[in-house]
Amino acid sequence: xxxxxxxxxxxxxxxxxxxxxxxxxxxxxxxxxxxxxxxxxxxxxxxxxxxxxxxxxxxxxxxxxxxxxxxxxxxxxxxxxxxxxxxxxxxxxxxxxxxxxxxxxxxxxxxxxxxxxxxxxxxxxxxxxxxxxxxxxxxxxxxxxxxxxxxxxxxxxxxxxxxxxxxxxxxxxxxxxxxxxxxxxxxxxxxxxxxxxxxxxxxxxxxxxxxxxxxxxxxxxxxxxxxxxxxxxxxxxxxxxxxxxxxxxxxxxxxxxxxxxxxxxxxxxxxxxxxxxxxxxxxxxxxxxxxxxxxxxxxxxxxxxxxxxxxxxxxxxxxxxxxxxxxxxxxxxxxxxxxxxxxxxxxxxxxxxxxxxxxxxxxxxx
Amino acid sequence: xxxxxxxxxxxxxxxxxxxxxxxxxxxxxxxxxxxxxxxxxxxxxxxxxxxxxxxxxxxxxxxxxxxxxxxxxxxxxxxxxxxxxxxxxxxxxxxxxxxxxxxxxxxxxxxxxxxxxxxxxxxxxxxxxxxxxxxxxxxxxxxxxxxxxxxxxxxxxxxxxxxxxxxxxxxxxxxxxxxxxxxxxxxxxxxxxxxxxxxxxxxxxxxxxxxxxxxxxxxxxxxxxxxxxxxxxxxxxxxxxxxxxxxxxxxxxxxxxxxxxxxxxxxxxxxxxxxxxxxxxxxxxxxxxxxxxxxxxxxxxxxxxxxxxxxxxxxxxxxxxxxxxxxxxxxxxxxxxxxxxxxxxxxxxxxxxxxxxxxxxxxxxx
DNA sequence: TTGTATGCGTTATCAA
DNA sequence: TTGATAACGCATACAA
Numbered sequence: 001x002x003x004x005x006x007x008x009x010x011x012x013x014x015x016x017x018x019x020x021x022x023x024x025x026x027x028x029x030x031x032x033x034x035x036x037x038x039x040x041x042x043x044x045x046x047x048x049x050x051x052x053x054x055x056x057x058x059x060x061x062x063x064x065x066x067x068x069x070x071x072x073x074x075x076x077x078x079x080x081x082x083x084x085x086x087x088x089x090x091x092x093x094x095x096x097x098x099x100x101x102x103x104x105x106x107x108x109x110x111x112x113x114x115x116x117x118x119x120x121x122x123x124x125x126x127x128x129x130x131x132x133x134x135x136x137x138x139x140x141x142x143x144x145x146x147x148x149x150x151x152x153x154x155x156x157x158x159x160x161x162x163x164x165x166x167x168x169x170x171x172x173x174x175x176x177x178x179x180x181x182x183x184x185x186x187x188x189x190x191x192x193x194x195x196x197x198x199x200x201x202x203x204x205x206x207x208x209x210x211x212x213x214x215x216x217x218x219x220x221x222x223x224x225x226x227x228x229x230x231x232x233x234x235x236x237x238x239x240x241x242x243x244x245x246x247x248x249x250x251x252x253x254x255x256x257x258x259x260x261x262x263x264x265x266x267x268x269x270x271x272x273x274x275x276x277x278x279x280x281x282x283x284x285x286x287x288x289x290x291x292x293x294x295x296x297x298x299x300x301x302x303x304x305x306x307x308x309x310x311x312x313x314x315x316x317x318x319x320x321x322x323x324x325x326x327x328x329x330x331x332x333x334x335x336x337x338x339x340x341x342x343x344x345x346x347x348x349x350x351x352x353x354x355x356x357x358x359x360x361x362x363x364x365x366x
Numbered sequence: 367x368x369x370x371x372x373x374x375x376x377x378x379x380x381x382x383x384x385x386x387x388x389x390x391x392x393x394x395x396x397x398x399x400x401x402x403x404x405x406x407x408x409x410x411x412x413x414x415x416x417x418x419x420x421x422x423x424x425x426x427x428x429x430x431x432x433x434x435x436x437x438x439x440x441x442x443x444x445x446x447x448x449x450x451x452x453x454x455x456x457x458x459x460x461x462x463x464x465x466x467x468x469x470x471x472x473x474x475x476x477x478x479x480x481x482x483x484x485x486x487x488x489x490x491x492x493x494x495x496x497x498x499x500x501x502x503x504x505x506x507x508x509x510x511x512x513x514x515x516x517x518x519x520x521x522x523x524x525x526x527x528x529x530x531x532x533x534x535x536x537x538x539x540x541x542x543x544x545x546x547x548x549x550x551x552x553x554x555x556x557x558x559x560x561x562x563x564x565x566x567x568x569x570x571x572x573x574x575x576x577x578x579x580x581x582x583x584x585x586x587x588x589x590x591x592x593x594x595x596x597x598x599x600x601x602x603x604x605x606x607x608x609x610x611x612x613x614x615x616x617x618x619x620x621x622x623x624x625x626x627x628x629x630x631x632x633x634x635x636x637x638x639x640x641x642x643x644x645x646x647x648x649x650x651x652x653x654x655x656x657x658x659x660x661x662x663x664x665x666x667x668x669x670x671x672x673x674x675x676x677x678x679x680x681x682x683x684x685x686x687x688x689x690x691x692x693x694x695x696x697x698x699x700x701x702x703x704x705x706x707x708x709x710x711x712x713x714x715x716x717x718x719x720x721x722x723x724x725x726x727x728x729x730x731x732x
Numbered sequence: 733t734t735g736t737a738t739g740c741g742t743t744a745t746c747a748a
Numbered sequence: 749t750t751g752a753t754a755a756c757g758c759a760t761a762c763a764a
Binding site: 078079080081082083084085086091101102104107108110111114123125126128130141142144145146147252253254256257279282283286287289290308309311312313314 | 444446450467474477489619623674677679
C-alpha cells in the first residue's frame with residue numbers, strides 16, 4: 001500500500017508484480033515501457049529535471065545530473081521521440097531527399113552527409129524521390145509533417161507545389177547538387193553546364209574536331225550538361241546535332257555501349273565522345289575496345305563525375321571530377337551552423353569542378 | 367462573439383483575424399497549423415470521426431466520409447505523425463538498417479524494398495551502420511524507440527546487446543542478405559559460403575588449378591565467402607594459403623588492381639582469381655590487361671554479385687549472381703504480409719545464386 | 733537549481 | 749454510425 005501511494009496509474013501493474021523485489025522490478029521496467037517518470041522516481045527527482053539533464057545538462061547540478069545519468073543507463077531509458085516531438089513542436093530530424101539511392105553520385109553525397117552528421121545531435125532521414133517530381137512532393141509533405149529541423153534537397157527543379165511548400169516551411173533548407181540564383185534558403189553545388197562546357201573544351205583542345213555527346217536519364221542536370229556541350233560546340237563552330245545521342249532510360253554500362261553503337265552507325269567519323277556520366281563512359285570504352293577502335297588515338301572518351309573506377313580503368317578515363325562527398329559534408333555543416341545560430345557567412349556555394357585528364361583523351365603526347 | 371463561442375483556445379488568433387472572411391480564414395489555416403479539430407469543425411463532425419474516416423474509412427458512413435475527405439483536401443490537412451504515434455503507440459515506419467549506402471549491393475536491395483513498399487502505407491526509414499556493430503546497435507535503439515511496425519536488418523552478426531534488443535522488440539523483423547538457422551523472426555538471403563564455394567568449383571571445372579582469392583573489407587559475409595573458397599580448394603586438394611590476399615580496406619576498383627599486384631608478386635603462377643566482389647574483379651581485369659596477361663587463357667577472373675557492368679566489360683566477366691533486388695522486394699513483401707495478418711508460409715527463405723559464366727573464365731572453348 | 737501545472741494532436745475506449 | 753473523454757510521454761512556462 002505504501003509503495004502504491006507514489007505510483008502513477010500506468011506503472012501500477014509492474015509495481016504490483018514486484019512490489020518488494022527491487023531487482024525484479026527493474027527487469028520489468030526494462031521489458032515494459034520505461035518513461036521519464038520511471039527514471040525520475042528512481043533518481044528521486046522530478047520528471048522535469050530528468051528532461052533537463054538530458055537536453056540541457058548544463059542547467060542541472062553536476063550531482064543530480066550524474067545520478068540521473070546513472071539511472072538512465074541502468075534502466076536503459078530511451079526518450080520517446082514522438083512524445084518529445086509533440087511536446088516540443090520540433091525534432092532533431094534532418095530530411096535528405098535525393099532522386100536516387102542507387103546512383104553512385106548521390107551515395108557519395110550521402111556518405112559526406114552521414115560523416116558530417118556523426119556525433120552531432122541531428123538524425124538523418126533519407127528520402128528517395130526516384131527522379132519523380134510527384135514523389136518528391138509527397139516526400140516533402142511527409143517530411144515537413146514531421147517538423148524536421150532541416151531539409152536537404154537535390155537540385156533546383158521542384159514542382160510548383162513543392163516549391164511553395166518549401167518556401168513556407170519553418171525549417172532550414174539546403175539545396176545541393178547545383179548552383180543557382182534563387183535558393184529557398186541555402187545552397188551548395190556546382191554548374192553542370194559549365195562543367196560540361198569545360199569538358200568539351202578540353203576535347204577540342206586535345207585536337208578532337210568531331211566530338212559527340214551521349215546521355216541517358218535526361219533529368220534536369222543531364223539536360224544542363226547537354227546544354228554545356230552544345231554551347232561549347234557552337235562556340236567552336238563545330239556543332240552538329242546528329243552527334244547527340246540520348247535516351248530517357250537510366251544509364252548503365254551496357255547502355256553506354258549501345259549508345260556508342262547507335263552513334264557510330266549514324267556518324268561514323270566521330271572522334272570523341274563526351275559521356276554524360278561515368279557508367280556510360282565505361283560502357284563506351286568497352287564498346288570501342290570490342291570494335292578495335294583505338295583510345296585515345298581514333299576516339300577520345302570523357303566521362304562525368306570521376307567515379308573511383310575511372311582512374312583504375314585501362315586506359316584510364318578522363319572525367320570531370322565533382323566534389324560530391326565534400327558537397328555532402330559542407331551541406332550538413334551549413335545546416336548545422338544555421339541551426340546552431342551561427343549563420344554561415346556564405347549561403348550559396350559553388351564548389352566548382354576539375355577536369356581529370358587521363359589516357360583516354362591524351363592524344364597530344366601520342 | 368458568436369463565432370468565438372465554438373472556437374477553441376489555439377484557434378482564437380486566426381478566427382479573430384478573419385472572423386467574417388471565410389476564404390481568408392482558410393488561407394490562415396493553411397499557413398498556421400491545421401489540426402484534426404479544424405477539419406472536424408469545417409465538416410461539422412467530431413475529431414474522432416475525422417480520425418476514423420482517415421484510418422478506417424469503412425467505419426464511417428459514405429456521406430460523412432466524402433464530406434471529410436473534401437475538407438481534408440481543401441484545407442490541406444496532414445496528420446501529425448508525432449501525435450499519432452504517441453496516441454496509438456505505434457507507427458507505419460519500417461526501419462531498414464544496412465551496413466553501407468554507398469555499396470551497390472545494398473543499394474540494389476534498397477531499390478527492391480522501395481519498389482515493393484510503393485503504394486503501401488509503410489514508410490521506409492533508412493539507417494546506415496557503416497559496417498560498425500556499435501553504430502548498428504545505436505541505430506536499432508533509435509529505430510525501436512520510434513515504435514516501428516517492422517525492422518529489416520542485414521545479416522546475422524549483430525552484437526549481443528543488439529540481438530537482445532531485437533529479440534525483445536515488439537515489431538516484426540526480417541533479416542536479409544544471408545541464410546541462417548535461428549532468425550529473430552523472418553529471414554531471406556542466400557549462403558555466401560556456398561556461393562563462393564560454387565564459384566571456386568566453377569574455376570576448377572574450367573581447368574584452373576591454382577586459383578587465388580582476393581578480398582577486401584572483411585565483413586562477416588566476406589569472411590564466409592573466403593571460407594567457401596577455402597573449403598572448395600581443400601576438397602580439391604589444392605588449397606594454398608599464400609593465394610589468399612586480403613585487406614580490411616573498403617573495396618574499390620583500384621584496390622582490385624593492387625591486390626592482384628600483391629598476389630602475383632607472391633605467387634606468380636596463379637592461374638585464376640576469385641574476387642570477393644565485382645569492384646575488385648574489374649580492377650583485377652584492368653591490372654591483368656595492363657600487364658599483358660591474357661584473360662581467360664593465362665588467368666581467369668571471377669567476380670561476386672554480378673553487377674550490371676560485369677556483362678558489359680571486355681572481356682565480359684564471370685560473376686556470381688545474387689538476387690539482390692528480389693531479396694529487397696520479397697523481404698518487404700514478407701514484412702507486409704506479416705503485418706497484415708497473413709503470416710507468410712515460409713519465413714526463412716534461401717534465394718540461392720547463379721554462376722554467370724562469361725568470357726573471363728571460359729577457357730575450355732579457347 | 734528544481735518542481736508544478738498544463739498542453740502538444742491524435743487515438744482508444746466506451747457510451748449514446 | 750458517431751461523439752465525449754481520457755490518456756500517450758514529454759517539454760514549455762512559470763513558480764518556488
